[in-house]
Structure formats: structure tokens, C-alpha cells
Amino acid sequence: MSDVTASTDTKVNWMRIDIKTAGPAIALILLCIIGFLLNPAFLSEGNLTNLLTRSAFIGIIAVGATFVITAGGIDLSVGSMAAAIAGVMIIIMNSAMETLGPGLATVLLGCGCSILLGLGAGWINGMLTTKGKIEAFIVTLGTMGIYRSLVTYFADGGTLSLEFAIRGVYRPVYYGSVLGLPTPVWVFIVVAICGWLLMNRTAFGRYCTAIGSNESVAKYSAIKVDRIKTMTYVIQGLCVSLATIIYVPRLGSASSSTGVLWELEAIAAVIIGGTVLKGGYGRIGGTILGALILTTIGNILNFTDLISNYLNGTMQGLIIIIAVWLQRGDWGKAKANKS
Amino acid sequence: MKTLKTLTALAFTGALSLTAGAATAEKLRIGVSYPTPTHAWAAGMNWHAEQAEKRLEALYPDIDLILVNSPDPSAQASALEDLVSVHKIDALVVLPFESEPLTDPVLNVKNTGARITVVDRGLSQPGIEDIYVAGNNPEMGRVSAVYMKSRLEAGDNIVILRGIPTLIDNERFDAFMAEIDGSGINVLDHKHANWNRDDGFEVMQDFLSRFPDIDAVWAQDDDIAIGVVAALKQAGRDGDGMFVVGGAGMKETIKSIMDGDELVPVDVLYPPSMIATAMDVTVASFKSNGPVAGRYILGATLITQDNAKSFYFPDSPF
Numbered sequence: 001m002s003d004v005t006a007s008t009d010t011k012v013n014w015m016r017i018d019i020k021t022a023g024p025a026i027a028l029i030l031l032c033i034i035g036f037l038l039n040p041a042f043l044s045e046g047n048l049t050n051l052l053t054r055s056a057f058i059g060i061i062a063v064g065a066t067f068v069i070t071a072g073g074i075d076l077s078v079g080s081m082a083a084a085i086a087g088v089m090i091i092i093m094n095s096a097m098e099t100l101g102p103g104l105a106t107v108l109l110g111c112g113c114s115i116l117l118g119l120g121a122g123w124i125n126g127m128l129t130t131k132g133k134i135e136a137f138i139v140t141l142g143t144m145g146i147y148r149s150l151v152t153y154f155a156d157g158g159t160l161s162l163e164f165a166i167r168g169v170y171r172p173v174y175y176g177s178v179l180g181l182p183t184p185v186w187v188f189i190v191v192a193i194c195g196w197l198l199m200n201r202t203a204f205g206r207y208c209t210a211i212g213s214n215e216s217v218a219k220y221s222a223i224k225v226d227r228i229k230t231m232t233y234v235i236q237g238l239c240v241s242l243a244t245i246i247y248v249p250r251l252g253s254a255s256s257s258t259g260v261l262w263e264l265e266a267i268a269a270v271i272i273g274g275t276v277l278k279g280g281y282g283r284i285g286g287t288i289l290g291a292l293i294l295t296t297i298g299n300i301l302n303f304t305d306l307i308s309n310y311l312n313g314t315m316q317g318l319i320i321i322i323a324v325w326l327q328r329g330d331w332g333k334a335k336a337n338k339s
Numbered sequence: 340m341k342t343l344k345t346l347t348a349l350a351f352t353g354a355l356s357l358t359a360g361a362a363t364a365e366k367l368r369i370g371v372s373y374p375t376p377t378h379a380w381a382a383g384m385n386w387h388a389e390q391a392e393k394r395l396e397a398l399y400p401d402i403d404l405i406l407v408n409s410p411d412p413s414a415q416a417s418a419l420e421d422l423v424s425v426h427k428i429d430a431l432v433v434l435p436f437e438s439e440p441l442t443d444p445v446l447n448v449k450n451t452g453a454r455i456t457v458v459d460r461g462l463s464q465p466g467i468e469d470i471y472v473a474g475n476n477p478e479m480g481r482v483s484a485v486y487m488k489s490r491l492e493a494g495d496n497i498v499i500l501r502g503i504p505t506l507i508d509n510e511r512f513d514a515f516m517a518e519i520d521g522s523g524i525n526v527l528d529h530k531h532a533n534w535n536r537d538d539g540f541e542v543m544q545d546f547l548s549r550f551p552d553i554d555a556v557w558a559q560d561d562d563i564a565i566g567v568v569a570a571l572k573q574a575g576r577d578g579d580g581m582f583v584v585g586g587a588g589m590k591e592t593i594k595s596i597m598d599g600d601e602l603v604p605v606d607v608l609y610p611p612s613m614i615a616t617a618m619d620v621t622v623a624s625f626k627s628n629g630p631v632a633g634r635y636i637l638g639a640t641l642i643t644q645d646n647a648k649s650f651y652f653p654d655s656p657f
Contacts, residue, residue, distance in 0.1 A: 039549060041548050041549050042548075044548055046547075046548050046574070047545070047548040050541075050544045050545070050548065054541060054544075152377055155379075155382075155656070156382060156656045157376035157377065157378070157379065157381060157382025157385060157656055158379040158382040158383070158656030158657055159379050159562075159656075161591070175573055250537075250540065250569065251536050251537070251540060251565060251566060251569055253536065253565070255378070255379060255536075256377055256378060257378060257535050257536075257537075258537070298541070299545055302530055302541075302542055302545035302546070302549070303545060303548075303549050305528050309501070309504065309529070309530060309531050310504055312531075
């Protein structure tokens with residue numbers, strides 16, 4: 001008897017989880033149908049490639065943000081960090097051109113520095129939150145301001161531009177494609193797979209979830225809480241530097257308007273994907289769908305003139321709320337209980 | 340008797356030192372207040388203001404220009420108070436952060452007897468400023484449209500990338516549409532690209548996927564135009580006489596116009612150097628024997644390969 005109840009319980013549970021996990025995917029499919037109905041060119045190969053390439057920046061950053069948020073933290077500095085790293089990369093590559101010439105070596109040097117800077121910036125955020133015992137919100141709000149003003153300072157208020165000769169070598173990193181898919185999409189796919197494995201198949205991922213659900217319990221369970229939390233910020237920094245490496249060759253420039261509001265887009269992508277903002281539950285797959293949804297909204301709005309330009313923000317806000325409601329709302333539960 | 344003598348001597352010395360004081364105070368002090376440069380155009384303005392300060396102070400030893408930049412409207416209001424109380428300015432050149440919150444602070448400066456020059460953004464009350472120097476937003480839209488009409492024929496298609504939704508953007512856009520109206524040129528659509536390279540790139544990518552036949556682009560701004568050009572080149576649609584018209588007068592754009600770029604053949608001026616014009620005019624109001632007070636609306640000059648040289652400042656950040 002009890003066996004039977006238990007099995008129906010798990011069955012009901014499974015259905016509920018199914019609807020919830022499918023939420024972001026349903027939202028994305030609905031958006032694509034709407035896009036196609038508005039303009040069939042939406043599903044053209046060119047537009048789909050653009051969409052995926054564009055999602056890569058926010059998507060890669062959001063994979064890192066999934067770890068930070070799952071472990072109960074938050075990182076507001078990613079947009080400014082991307083701008084600052086892009087600025088420093090450009091300065092380094094421009095000055096290295098005299099000695100190394102405009103070749104592969106210069107580009108590799110720039111990318112290497114980008115990764116070091118990302119790891120370092122993430123480590124600073126992590127140490128200040130764990131060892132410094134300052135709330136992540138305040139630490140990263142502070143570093144957000146610092147990085148943003150640094151890039152303004154480096155650029156003398158204007159725009160830093162990559163030397164034209166280097167651009168020729170670096171260009172394929174954004175514009176090139178392998179097996180029909182643009183390079184940024186490949187980077188996005190690799191980051192997503194690594195992120196998924198790290199979150200779902202390693203002790204590190206389980207530790208993040210445990211810390212996010214209850215830090216004290218995690219500490220008593222002999223998890224090195226400070227080290228794991230710092231690691232999440234370092235991973236976030238690495239993701240930001242990877243996103244920057246594929247961003248710089250696009251327009252070859254960085255200014256104070258680079259990466260503005262990326263932090264909010266990344267956090268929105270994570271939450272739309274089903275990760276819980278207060279930590280304890282993270283979904284990399286959902287995050288990737290979330291990033292795709294955000295980019296698709298902007299893309300669709302550019303494809304139609306039905307909606308006033310001034311209402312773009314309204315449409316984006318509505319779709320974000322609906323996408324999250326699809327998986328959080330009581331409707332799934334109520335339905336499951338009734339049946 | 341002796342005391343009286345000493346007193347007279349003292350009084351005399353006092354009077355002398357007073358005259359000496361008056362002589363140094365005769366130096367004309369002109370305060371120049373504008374927003375802290377946080378984007379390229381404002382950085383260019385900052386550079387031009389510094390250049391004008393050096394040039395004018397070298398030209399007139401009795402003039403002292405005091406440059407102050409402020410990060411927000413309330414900081415600018417405090418900066419204006421300091422210019423009056425600390426520097427005792429005789430004239431003020433101000434580019435207000437916002438019109439409303441700075442109207443009263445500027446009025447207070449005027450009440451101390453200082454001459455007022457307002458740059459670019461007007462105050463919300465008329466009659467405060469003695470001199471007004473500004474770029475011409477509607478003219479910028481109109482000049483761009485006139486150029487479009489000179490290159491295109493009836494039935495040709497253009498798309499428009501607009502700036503940040505503001506009054507400035509509306510003035511440019513409305514004047515452009517009024518001029519293009521009746522020419523037979525189709526405006527396929529217009530979207531906001533927020534005076535930003537990345538947005539310009541993405542909006543243009545979407546326009547290119549959506550419209551198979553585009554003959555020209557009005558990007559309104561040099562930063563947007565850079566994104567547009569990258570998107571056109573990516574899609575391989577930068578040939579066949581396609582052209583992009585930006586605006587403002589960024590040095591990189593001017594340089595490529597000088598070099599005969601065909602994709603961005605012209606630019607429409609909305610110069611950050613207008614602050615230097617305002618400083619010149621203000622100094623002239625003290626030095627010139629002709630009347631100077633009035634409104635100076637700068638032309639939205641069409642920059643082509645022929646005249647580009649006179650708008651090129653390689654050392655400016657913009």
C-alpha cells in the first residue's frame with residue numbers, strides 16, 4: 001500500500017519538475033514561433049547565426065554567474081570587468097605590436113593577459129567576500145564602479161581602438177566559422193558543456209549547491225566554504241575574460257559604454273533558466289536557454305515595427321516575467337494535484 | 340603730533356596697498372563649467388576647452404579661465420557656487436548637465452553681476468543668458484537628408500538608426516523625415532541604437548536579415564556608424580554604392596573621409612569644440628569693440644573629402 005503511494009508521489013513529482021524544467025524551452029519555442037509569424041526571415045540561416053553569435057557573450061558570462069548564484073553569491077561587476085579587460089587587452093596588444101609585430105604572438109599575448117586579468121579580478125571579488133567578510137553585493141558594486149572608471153581613464157574618456165594591422169589577424173575569432181558555425185558559438189558550446197559537467201558531475205558542483213542552500217550546514221559538513229565560494233568568482237572571472245576575447249575582435253574597440261548592463265542581462269539569463277536567485281539550485285542548461293531568450297527578444301523587436309520603439313523595455317520586462325512565471329507559478333503544481 | 344604722523348603714514352600705506360590689491364583684482368576671471376567627460380564626445384569637449392584655455396590665456400595675460408567639470412547636476416550646482424564665492428568670476432561659460440535643475444543656480448550667478456554664456460543645452464527659463472552657443476540638431480537631420488536625396492533616387496530604400504530616445508534625437512529625426520518626405524525615398528524602418536557601437540552593429544545585422552534591398556543607411560552618429568559598417572562588411576553588403584551617413588565629427592571618421600572612404604563618404608558636424616567657440620565669444624564680449632551678446636547657432640556643416648582637413652584634430656580623444 002505504502003509502496004503504491006510512494007510511487008504515485010514520485011510520479012506527480014516528476015511531472016511537476018518536467019513542466020518546470022521545460023519552462024524556458026517552451027518560452028524560447030514560443031518566441032521563435034512569434035518571430036517567424038512576424039517575419040519569415042527570422043528563421044533564415046543568417047539571422048539564426050547572428051542570434052547564436054550574439055548570445056555567446058551573455059551566455060558565457062551567465063554560465064559563470066550560475067556558479068556564483070548557486071553558491072549564494074552575486075557578481076555585479078561582470079559588465080565593467082569585461083570593459084576593463086577589453087581596454088587593457090587593446091592597450092597591451094597595441095604596445096606589443098612594436099616588438100612582436102602584428103602577428104599571432106601579439107594576439108595570443110593579449111588573450112593570455114585577458115585570462116590572467118579575469119582570474120585575478122574574480123579572485124579579488126572572491127577574497128573580499130569570503131576573507132573580507134563583506135557582502136557580495138557591496139564588494140561587486142564597488143569593483144563595478146572601479147572597473148568602469150578605469151576603462152574611462154585608460155581611454156581618456158574616449159574610445160580605445162585596436163591597431164588595424166592586428167585586427168586582420170584577430171578578426172576570424174569573431175567573424176570566422178568552423179563547420180558552418182561561427183567561432184564564438186563554438187566557444188559558447190565548449191563553455192556550456194564544461195559548465196554542465198562541473199555543475200552536475202563533480203563534487204565542486206554539489207558543494208556549490210550545498211553552500212547555497214545552507215552555508216552553516218555546509219561548513220559543518222567539512223566543505224571548505226571560503227575556498228569553494230572564491231572559486232565560483234574565479235570561474236566567473238574566467239568566463240568574463242573568455243567573453244571579452246571573442247568580443248574585442250568584433251569592433252576592435254572598448255570604451256566606457258562597453259558591456260553596460262551585461263551584469264543584469266547575465267543575472268536575468270540565469271534566473272530565467274531556473275536557477276534560484278538566493279542560491280542552492282543551479283541549472284546550466286536553463287542558463288543557456290535564458291541567454292538565448294534574452295537575445296531573441298531584442299532580435300524580434302528589431303524585426304517588427306508593430307511595437308513603438310519606446311516600448312522595447314516593456315516587452316522585454318513582460319517576457320522575462322512570463323518566462324520565470326512559467327516555471328515558478330503555482331499553476332503547474334495545482335494541475336498536478338488535481339490529476 | 341607724532342602719533343598723528345604715524346597714523347597718517349599708516350593710512351597712506353593702507354591706501355597704497357589697497358590700490359595694489361585693486362590692480363591684481365582687475366584680472367578678468369571666467370569660469371567654465373561642464374559635465375565630467377564619461378563618453379567620447381564629452382572627452383573631446385574637455386580637450387577643446389583645455390586647448391582654448393591655453394590659447395586665450397597666452398593671448399590675453401589679464402584673463403584667467405577656470406575650468407571645472409562635475410559628475411552630476413547637483414555637483415555642477417555646487418561648482419557654480421564655488422566659482423562665485425571662491426573665484427569671484429566676472430563671467431560664466433556653462434554647459435548645463437540638465438536644463439531644469441541648473442536654471443536657478445545659473446540665475447544666482449547672473450545676480451552677482453557675471454555675464455552668462457550657455458552652451459548647447461538651453462536653460463528652462465528664457466532671458467538668463469547673455470550669449471548662447473549651440474549646435475543645430477534639426478539642421479543636422481536636414482543636412483543628412485539633403486545629402487541622401489543628392490545620392491538616391493525615388494524608389495530607393497534606406498534604414499535609420501536613431502540615438503537614445505531624447506529630445507535631441509527627436510529633433511534630428513523629425514527634421515530628417517520632413518526633408519526626405521515627398522522625395523520618393525522609402526524609409527524602411529527606424530530603431531534606436533543608443534549612440535553606441537555595439538547596438539549599431541546588432542540593429543544593423545537585424546535590418547540586413549530583414550530587408551534584402553537597402554541602398555543607404557542614416558546612422559546619425561559616428562559611433563553607431565562604426566557598428567553599421569562592421570555589420571555591412573560581415574554580411575558582404577558594403578558594395579554596390581551602399582553608403583552610410585553618420586554625424587558629430589569623430590577624428591577617425593574625418594580621417595577616413597580625408598582618405599576617400601566610399602562607404603562613409605561624408606559626415607555631418609555636431610562639434611564638441613563648440614565649448615571653445617563659447618569661450619572665444621565670451622572673451623570677445625570683454626575685448627571686442629563690436630557688440631557680442633546674442634545667439635550663436637553653429638552650422639551643421641557637411642564634411643566631405645574637400646573640407647575634412649579643417650575639422651581634423653588628431654590629438655583630441657574624439
